[in-house]
Amino acid sequence: MKSVLCHQATLQVVDQPNLTPAKGQVLLEVVRCGICGSDLHMQHHCDHMHDLAARVGFNGLAKSTDPFVLGHEFCGKVLDYGPKTRHKFKADTLVCAMPLLNVDQHGYLSTGLSPNASGGYAEQVLAQSSLMFEVPNGLDADSAAMTEPMAVALHAVRRSRVKTSEPAIVIGCGPVGLGVILMLKAAGVKTVVASDFSPNRRKLAEQCGADIVVDPKETSPFANWKEFGLLGNVSDAINMGMGLFDKLQATRLPWWHGWRMIDKLGALPKRPVIFECVGVPGVLQQIIEGAPLFSRIVGVGVCMQSDKIEPAL
Structure with a gap:
């Protein structure tokens, strides 16, 4: 299959082996894939993105030295299922999927942001069966890719x-x-x-x-x-608040109860x-x-x- 490989901030069209779905995975033919701001960040600020993710405890993002395939805003048609994976949809069904893939020894990775979970800038992409759903109501592929x-x-x-x-x-x-x-x-x-x-x-x-x-x-x-x-400014807020406070005092009601009641009426x-x-x-x-x-x-x-x-x- 043809893929767009990102390496050292450079994009290149290459030939790669077809993907093989593992247990729980589904092979899709990519129909549409959007270009996200995160893709541009990963191309030009890959190491920074990797470090930010690592600081919050996620170590699955690619580094600039890792060749990887971008693309997580995709929709595609069902081609094949991994072993012992329930066939949820017929072949050629147009689907979308949450861009997370469960990869052996790595756990869940971000599709299109990891060297071990290739994204949708390719003719094929893998999706997690449990995170995949059919595109409803005859929605076109261009719109579905905006999911x-x-x-x-x-x-x-x-x-x-x-x-x-x-x-x-x-x-x-x-x-x-x-x-x-x-x-x-x-x-x-x-x-x-x-x-x-x-x-x-x-x-x-x-x-x-x-x-x-x-x-x-x-x-x-x-x-x-x-x-x-x-x-618009603090002076207006003080004048309004103190004026309302004076009026509420005349009612002998606790001012905070009056404030809440007026707020519920939409008068604030x-x-x-x-x-x-x-x-x-x-x-x-x-x-x-x-x-x-x-x-x-x-x-x-x-x-x-x-x-x-x-x-x-």
């Missing part, structure tokens, strides 16, 4: 616990940022603001359902905080959720400085360099 990045976006939105009434602000409209917009609208979030320097990406953000799209060179994504019922300032989908040093600090008060920030972009923030803000 993994869309799962990243869904995870980010779920982690944010955003409410439908809370404004969401997406900084960076690359593939994952666009996925976050789609997932926010699918979750029923009423107001989604998208920000990106690229006019093409801003257009895509509109097509994905963003309600407000801004060019950060001209307009801050936080510019309309008053319109959304947000608090809204708490925006901001998704950082850029992964470039300095962006997180810019968000912390510019965001309205009571914002929640969800880090989605993968920053490969050291960064600096001021938590006191």
Whole structure:
């Protein structure tokens, strides 16, 4: 089979032996495979990625000296099953799989990020049978290959616990940022603001359902905080809080009970959720400085360099 081999930051098309599935594995013919930001990180910052993974206890990532095949955003057709592996789907069934492979003596490895678990930049790839599912409802292969990045976006939105009434602000409209917009609208979030320097990406953000799209060179994504019922600075927060405190004292109710009741009624300032989908040093600090008060920030972009923030803000 032909594969795209990554070695010392260089990509090369090579001929390799066909893959043979082991117990619990399924051999797939690759139909589509996306290019993820992680693939670019592994090509250009392979040793750094390996060291970061090792620091959190995962030693399966490739080093720059290891020839390996990238690609974990794949879908493919079933070709063959390993020994003693249940035939879940017929041959030629279009499937996707979580990019993890159980390899003897190594345990579970990240498909496409390890020299012992070749990825989808090839004519064939191995998938773990237990982590494989059929592409439903006649979905086309191009869309099915987006399953993994869309799962990243869904995870980010779920982690944010955003409410439908809370404004969401997406900084960076690359593939994952666009996925976050789609997932926010699918979750029923009423107001989604998208920000990106690229006019093409801003257009895509509109097509994905963003309600407000801004060019950060001209307009801050936080510019309309008053319109959304947000608090923009500490002075406003103190004045609002003390004014409410005085009114609650007149009711002779404990102020914290009154505060909670007013919050449940939705009368307090809204708490925006901001998704950082850029992964470039300095962006997180810019968000912390510019965001309205009571914002929640969800880090989605993968920053490969050291960064600096001021938590006191």
